[in-house]
Amino acid sequence: MGFLTLPTWFAKKPSAARPFKDRSQIRVGIPKVLNIWTTHQFWLGFLMSLGIASENIVFSSDTSEEQGREYGKGRGTVDCCYPVKCISGHYGELIFGLKKKIHILLSPMIHSLPSILHGHVVDTLTCTRVMAGPENIKAGYMKGRDVFNENGIAHVSPFVSLGDRHMVTEQLHSQLKDIFNLDLEETSRAVRDGFTALDAFTEKARNQSRGILDWCAQERKPCILVLARPYHMDTGIGHEIEGDLQAYGYPILWLQYLPGDEDLMKWLFEEDLDSGRIKSPFDIGDVWQSSYSSNTNEIMWGAKVAARCPWITAVVRLSSYECGMDQPTYTPAQKIVEATGTLFFKFGDLDSTKPAGSVRIRVETIVHYMARYSEEIIQRKLARLSPNCPVPRATA
Amino acid sequence: MGQGTQLPVVNHYTAYKAKPFTRAQRKDVTILYGGLTWKHERLIQGALRNLKYNAEPLPNIQREDLDAGKEMIDVGACSPTIFTTGNLVNFLKKEAAKHGKEEVNRKYVYVTAGACGPCRFGQYHESYSMALDGLGLRDFRMLLMAQDELDQGENGGSGLEVNMSLMLGLVWAALCADLLGDLEYLIRPYEVTPGQTEKVLKQSVEYLYELFLNRPSRGEKYGALAWHLTTNYFTKALREVRKMWDTIEVDRLRVKPKVKITGEFWLQTHEGDGNYNIKRWLEQENSEVIPPAVAVWFDYLMHPLIHRMEHRHAYARHPKAMQFTLKLAERLYAATYNRLRRALASLPNELPDQAELARLAEPFFHFELRGGEGHMLIGKALYVYHHKKAHMVCELSPYSCMPNTMSIGAMANVLGKYPDLLYAPIEVKGDSDVHALSRCQMILTEAKRRAQTEFDDALRSTGLTIDKIRQYEVEHPELRKATYRVPHQGRAGSAANYVLHLASARGLGK
Ligand code: SF4
Ligand code: SF4
Numbered sequence: 036m037g038f039l040t041l042p043t044w045f046a047k048k049p050s051a052a053r054p055f056k057d058r059s060q061i062r063v064g065i066p067k068v069l070n071i072w073t074t075h076q077f078w079l080g081f082l083m084s085l086g087i088a089s090e091n092i093v094f095s096s097d098t099s100e101e102q103g104r105e106y107g108k109g110r111g112t113v114d115c116c117y118p119v120k121c122i123s124g125h126y127g128e129l130i131f132g133l134k135k136k137i138h139i140l141l142s143p144m145i146h147s148l149p150s151i152l153h154g155h156v157v158d159t160l161t162c163t164r165v166m167a168g169p170e171n172i173k174a175g176y177m178k179g180r181d182v183f184n185e186n187g188i189a190h191v192s193p194f195v196s197l198g199d200r201h202m203v204t205e206q207l208h209s210q211l212k213d214i215f216n217l218d219l220e221e222t223s224r225a226v227r228d229g230f231t232a233l234d235a236f237t238e239k240a241r242n243q244s245r246g247i248l249d250w251c252a253q254e255r256k257p258c259i260l261v262l263a264r265p266y267h268m269d270t271g272i273g274h275e276i277e278g279d280l281q282a283y284g285y286p287i288l289w290l291q292y293l294p295g296d297e298d299l300m301k302w303l304f305e306e307d308l309d310s311g312r313i314k315s316p317f318d319i320g321d322v323w324q325s326s327y328s329s330n331t332n333e334i335m336w337g338a339k340v341a342a343r344c345p346w347i348t349a350v351v352r353l354s355s356y357e358c359g360m361d362q363p364t365y366t367p368a369q370k371i372v373e374a375t376g377t378l379f380f381k382f383g384d385l386d387s388t389k390p391a392g393s394v395r396i397r398v399e400t401i402v403h404y405m406a407r408y409s410e411e412i413i414q415r416k417l418a419r420l421s422p423n424c425p426v427p428r429a430t431a
Numbered sequence: 432m433g434q435g436t437q438l439p440v441v442n443h444y445t446a447y448k449a450k451p452f453t454r455a456q457r458k459d460v461t462i463l464y465g466g467l468t469w470k471h472e473r474l475i476q477g478a479l480r481n482l483k484y485n486a487e488p489l490p491n492i493q494r495e496d497l498d499a500g501k502e503m504i505d506v507g508a509c510s511p512t513i514f515t516t517g518n519l520v521n522f523l524k525k526e527a528a529k530h531g532k533e534e535v536n537r538k539y540v541y542v543t544a545g546a547c548g549p550c551r552f553g554q555y556h557e558s559y560s561m562a563l564d565g566l567g568l569r570d571f572r573m574l575l576m577a578q579d580e581l582d583q584g585e586n587g588g589s590g591l592e593v594n595m596s597l598m599l600g601l602v603w604a605a606l607c608a609d610l611l612g613d614l615e616y617l618i619r620p621y622e623v624t625p626g627q628t629e630k631v632l633k634q635s636v637e638y639l640y641e642l643f644l645n646r647p648s649r650g651e652k653y654g655a656l657a658w659h660l661t662t663n664y665f666t667k668a669l670r671e672v673r674k675m676w677d678t679i680e681v682d683r684l685r686v687k688p689k690v691k692i693t694g695e696f697w698l699q700t701h702e703g704d705g706n707y708n709i710k711r712w713l714e715q716e717n718s719e720v721i722p723p724a725v726a727v728w729f730d731y732l733m734h735p736l737i738h739r740m741e742h743r744h745a746y747a748r749h750p751k752a753m754q755f756t757l758k759l760a761e762r763l764y765a766a767t768y769n770r771l772r773r774a775l776a777s778l779p780n781e782l783p784d785q786a787e788l789a790r791l792a793e794p795f796f797h798f799e800l801r802g803g804e805g806h807m808l809i810g811k812a813l814y815v816y817h818h819k820k821a822h823m824v825c826e827l828s829p830y831s832c833m834p835n836t837m838s839i840g841a842m843a844n845v846l847g848k849y850p851d852l853l854y855a856p857i858e859v860k861g862d863s864d865v866h867a868l869s870r871c872q873m874i875l876t877e878a879k880r881r882a883q884t885e886f887d888d889a890l891r892s893t894g895l896t897i898d899k900i901r902q903y904e905v906e907h908p909e910l911r912k913a914t915y916r917v918p919h920q921g922r923a924g925s926a927a928n929y930v931l932h933l934a935s936a937r938g939l940g941k
Contacts, residue, residue: 112840120835144797145741158744161801163550164833170796171840178847194797199743212609306438324446324575325554342441359550359833363557367444374443419439 050323056216064137066125067094069118069165070145070330072265073237073291074197078141080232081207084225085215095125095136097273103129110175112371116357117386118266119164122172130176130186136419139214140183140190144167147198148329149233151295151346152336155317158327159198162360166194189214195204200230200328202317209218214302237292245294247286251346252426257409259401260341262368263353264330264361265291267385274389276382279398285405288347290337298425304344305421322371323364331360338371345416348409349401356386375419376412439444447560449572451883452540452590457484460590463522463541465489468702471608471725473636478641482643484591484923492518492705497861499524503562509550510829510861511697516535516558523566528811531856532568540572542591550802550833594651599659600643607639607665609724610771612781614676617708618913620719621681628913631679635672642668660763669774676775679913683929684897686886688878691721691815693834694827698859699723706827708863708873709857713825716875719925720820726782727767729808732762735784740799761785776914783814793815796841809838809845815923816852822878822923823853823869830860853878882924889922889930893940900930903939 040321063082071078075094082092096102099119106127111120129140138316150159155230160166169192176182176190183190193210196202208222258290259280267273268289277287300316307313311320319326323335341347350372354361365381380401382394417424452460462479465472465488466679473489500508500517508516519541526535543556556575563571591597611632619628635771642665649658690713692699700723710720735757765782772779787867788810789798796806804811808826815821817917826842828835839856846852855874857867879930890896904910910933920931934940 113836113844115833115840144800146799163800164837167796167800167834167841168888170800173838173846174795174844178843192797194799196743202743240458291597297446306440309438310440312440320446322444322446324556325557339443342443357507357831359507359509359831362505362831363504363554363561366561367446367557370444375441419441421438 039105042136044158056086056221059088060091061139061215062091062093062135062137063087063139063141064093064095064129064133065141066122066129067097067269068122068125069168069266070148070161071143073148074145074233076236077197077229077233078143079229081225081229082141084228085217085221091298093129093133098124098237098269100271102271103387106130106132110172112171112175112178112368114357116164116359117355118264118269118358119168119171121387122168123175126172126176130182130188133174137188140188141203142190144169144192144194145197147192149197149198149200149230150235150329150333151293152317152319152326152329152332153198155315156319156326159332160327161327161329164359170348171412191235200226203230219337228402240292240298241294244288244292244391245296245299247288248294248299248344248346249426252424252428253288254345255410255413255428256286257286257348257406257413258346259290259343259351260293260337260347260348261351261353262290262334262341262372263351264355264358267355271387272355272385274394276353276394276398277351279383279394280401283398283402285349285402288315289394290333293337293340296425299348302420302423302425303340306419317376322367327359331364334361334364334368335371340366341377342375343416343420345413345420348412349380349405351401352379352381352383353385354381354383357386375416376408377416378408446595447556447563447569447573448539449574450536452572454589454592460540461539462520462591463487463489463539465492465518466544466609466628466697467614467700467725470611470632470636471605471700474604474608474643475601477640478597478604478646480645481600481646482592482597489518489522492703493521494703494704494910495864496521500562502556503565505559505561507831508558509832510705510859511695511832512555512558513698514861515555516562519559520562520566523563523568523571526567527568535568536570536572540574542574542576542589544576555612568773577923581592587719592651594655595653596648596651596655599655600646603659603665604643605725605729606768606771607643607669608636608736608783609726610669610775610779611635611639611672612722613724614775614913616714616720616722617778618676618679618681620687620714620717621679621683621685622913623682623911627679629677633758635675638672639668639701640676660767664772666770666775669771669803673775673914676916677912680911681913682911684900684926685717685915686882686926687717687719688822688875688882689719689721689820689923689925690875690878691811691821691824692723692827693804693808693811693824694723694857695829695832696728699804700725700827705861706859708869709825709827709868712868713871713875716872718875718878719778721815724780724782727807730761730764730782730785731805733757733764734789735761736789736798737801737805740801776916778914778916780820788814795844796838800834800837803832803838804835804840808835809841812842812845812854813849814851816849819921820919822881823855823874824873826854826856828856828858830858853881882926885922885924885927886930889927893930893934894935895930895940899939903937905932907937 083089103121103124106126110123145161146166148162153159173190189212193207195206204223204226208217208219211217261277281287304316319335326332341350369379463483476486496514496517499520500513504516504522559573563569615632622628649655713720735754738757768782788807791813792806792810796809798806812824853874855871857871910914917929917932920928922928
C-alpha cells in the first residue's frame with residue numbers, strides 16, 4: 036500500500052535524527068468511532084510511548100449531524116448502520132476541519148477486543164463492519180481523487196487483534212513500521228505501554244461503577260444499566276438518553292465498565308454456579324452459544340447481570356439503525372432482563388437525529404416506572420440472593 | 432454454596448440445546464440439510480446414504496419462506512437468515528401437521544453450520560432456535576456443524592460420526608456438483624435444442640449420485656484420504672459424464688455477455704427465489720453466467736493466512752510444520768480439483784489462485800477482514816477484469832448484510848481506479864425483484880454492447896464471417912459439440928474467443 040507517499044517530515048529529518056526517532060512533531064488524528072470508544076487508551080499509550088506528544092494526538096469530536104453535513108457529505112459509499120455511516124464525517128473533520136493539520140490519519144481495523152469475558156467465550160471478535168469500516172470509508176475519500184494525498188495526510192489502518200495480545204506487536208510493527216519508522220523492540224514496548232494504559236483506565240472505570248453500586252446499596256437507591264455498544268457513549272449516536280435519565284437522579288452504569296469483582300460476581304451468580312448451569316460468572320453458554328462477538332457477548336452477559344443485581348432496577352437498551360449484530364439479541368436480552376421483573380426499555384433504530392419528543396416521553400415513562408417499582412424490584416432481587424452480600428448495605 | 436439453603440434459580444431465557452442424536456437412533460432418523468444447489472444436495476445425499484444415514488435436503492427455498500421467516504424472528508435480519516429460517520419452519524410445520532410434533536422430533540435432525548463466522552452466518556441457529564420455540568418444537572434436534580466439529584446435543588450423541596470418510600464424501604460431492612454446475616451454465620445458453628442441457632444435467636447428477644451412493648469404504652481415516660486423492664473412481668465416472676454432454680449440440684456464434692456472479696456465500700450459491708433466481712434470469716436476458724463455486728470457498732478457508740486467523744487461539748507446537756501442511760493441503764486440493772476438471776475436458780473454470788485474489792484486493796480490502804466474501808469480493812471482480820474472464824460482475828448482496836456492505840463500499844475505490852469495470856451490486860431483499868433486476872439490466876445493456884463489439888472486432892481482425900464459420904462447422908461437426916473446448920483467447924465473450932480460436936488453431940480467416 037502506498038502509505039509512504041506523504042511522510043515529508045521524514046525527509047526533513049533524515050538519518051541523523053534516527054537514533055532518537057524524534058516523533059514529537061508528528062500529528063496523528065484518530066477518528067473517534069466504533070471500538071475506539073473502549074480502546075482509545077491503548078492508542079494514546081501506544082503513540083505516546085513512541086514519542087508522539089499528547090497534544091499531537093487528535094481525536095475527532097463526537098458525532099453530530101453538522102459534522103456529517105459539513106465534512107462527510109458525498110463521501111458515503113453504501114447505506115449501512117449509522118455508527119459506520121457517520122465515520123465519513125469524522126474523517127472529513129480530521130482532514131479539513133483542524134487548524135493545525137495532521138500528518139497521519141490512524142484508523143485501526145480492530146479485529147478482536149480485550150473483554151471481561153475473555154477465556155469464557157468462543158471469541159472476542161468485533162462486528163465485521165467495525166473491522167472493515169476503515170476500508171469502506173477510505174474508499175469514499177479515494178474513489179475520485181486521493182483526498183489524503185492532496186492534503187498531505189497518510190491514511191493508515193492497521194489490522195489489529197487487540198483481544199489477542201500476543202499478536203499485536205507483530206501486527207502493528209509490520210503495518211506501521213514504514214510510516215513511523217519503527218523497530219520491533221520499540222513497537223513491543225509501545226504495545227505494552229498501550230495495554231498498561233488501557234488496563235489501568237478500564238480498571239478505574241470498573242471501580243467507579245462498583246462505587247456506584249456500593250452507593251446504591253448504602254442509600255437503597257436504584258440505578259440504570261445501559262445495555263449498548265461502546266459507541267453509544269458518543270453523544271451523536273446514543274443521543275445522551277442516559278444523560279436525560281441521570282438528570283432525574285438515577286446513577287448510570289455502562290455495560291462496558293460493569294464491575295467484575297469476584298465477590299460481587301460470585302454472590303450474583305451463586306445459584307447458577309451451584310446448579311452447574313454455568314462454569315463461571317462470566318460464562319454465557321447458558322444463554323448464547325455463538326459467543327464469538329465481543330460486544331454481543333457482553334450484551335448478553337450484561338443482561339444476566341442486570342437480571343440479578345438488585346440495584347439495577349432498569350435496563351436501557353440502545354441500538355442503532357440497521358445494526359445487524361444486535362438483531363438476533365433483541366428478544367433473548369429482553370427476556371433475560373425481564374425474568375426477574377427488572378424494567379427493560381429499548382431505544383432502537385437510533386440514527387443521526389435524536390427523536391427528542393419521543394425520547395422525552397419515554398424518559399418520563401422510565402422515571403415514572405422506576406420511582407414506582409424500584410424499591411419492590413430491589414427487595415425481590417435481594418430475596419433471591421444469599422444474605423452474604425459483599426456490598427455494604429444500609430440496614431433497613 | 433456454603434449456605435445450605437436452596438436459592439431460587441433465575442429462570443430466564445436459555446440458549447437452545449439439542450437433545451442427543453444417538454447412534455442407536457440412526458436408522459430411524461432422517462438428517463435434514465440445505466443451503467446449497469439441488470445438484471450439491473443430491474450428491475451430498477448420495478455421500479450420506481453411502482454411510483448408511485437417512486438424509487433428505489430441505490425443499491428448495493420459495494418466496495413464502497421469506498414470510499414465514501419474518502414472522503418467527505426479530506426484525507432486521509439479513510435475507511439469508513430469514514429465508515433459511517422460513518424454509519425450515521415451513522417444512523417442520525407441514526410435517527407436524529401431517530404426523531404430529533412428537534413424530535417430527537423423533538424422526539428428524541437438522542444439521543446446519545454454526546459457530547463459524549463473525550457475522551450472522553455463525554448465528555443462524557440462534558434464529559432457528561427462536562423459530563423452534565415459536566413452533567413449539569423446542570425438542571426438535573438441530574446439530575451445529577462448525578468447521579471441524581459437530582455439536583450433537585447433550586451428552587455428545589454421536590449419531591452422526593464426523594470422520595474422514597464423511598468429510599471427504601461431502602467435499603468430493605460438492606466439488607463434483609460445482610463442476611457440473613459450471614458445465615450447465617457454460618453450455619445451456621448455447622444449446623441448439625432447448626431443454627437438452629437440463630435433461631443431460633439431470634442424468635449426470637443421477638449418475639454421480641449412484642457413484643457417491645456406492646463409494647467403496649476405505650476406512651475412516653488416512654486410508655480414506657489416500658484413496659480419494661489417488662483413485663480414478665471419480666475421474667472415470669466424470670469421463671462418462673462428459674460423454675453424456677457430448678450429445679448436446681451448441682451454437683457458439685450467439686453473442687452473449689458473460690456475467691460473473693459474486694457475493695455473499697449463501698446468496699450467490701443459491702438457485703431460486705432467495706436471489707430472484709437471478710442466474711436463470713440472466714440467461715433469459717441472453718447472457719452467459721459464470722456461477723460461483725463452493726470449491727473456491729473451501730480453498731479460501733484452507734488458505735494458510737486465513738487459516739491462521741481462524742485458528743489463532745489454537746496453539747501449534749510446530750508452526751512451521753503446520754504452515755507446510757496447510758500449503759500441502761492447498762496444493763493437493765487444487766490438484767484434485769484440476770484432475771476432476773480434466774476428466775470433463777477442462778471445460779469447467781479453474782480455481783482462482785487465492786494468493787492472487789488477496790494480492791489484487793490488497794490495496795482496497797485487507798485479506799484478513801472476514802465475513803461475507805471478505806476480500807474475495809474485490810479480488811474476484813479484479814481477477815475477471817484483468818484476465819478478461821467476464822464482461823461484468825453481478826454481486827449479490829443480502830439486504831442488511833453486515834460484511835458485504837463493507838466490501839461493496841470499498842468497491843467504490845476500485846471503480847474509481849478501474850472505471851470501465853462493469854459492476855452491478857444487487858441488493859436482495861427477497862421481495863423486491865423488479866427493482867433489483869432492473870438495476871442489473873442497466874449494466875447488462877452495456878455488457879451486451881461490449882460483447883457485440885468484441886465479437887465484431889474478432890471477425891474483423893480475423894477476416895472471418897459468420898457464413899464462413901457456419902460452412903466450416905458443417906465440415907467439422909465436432910465444433911458444435913458442447914464438449915469441444917475453446918481455449919481462452921484473451922476475450923471475455925465465448926463467441927469472440929471461438930472466432931479467434933478458429934483463426935489461430937484452425938487456420939481460418941486471413
Ligand atoms: S455492531 Fe451494529 S452498529 Fe455496530 S458496526 Fe456492527 S452493524 Fe453497525
Ligand atoms: S454474510 Fe451477510 S447475509 Fe451472510 S449471514 Fe452474514 S450478515 Fe447475513
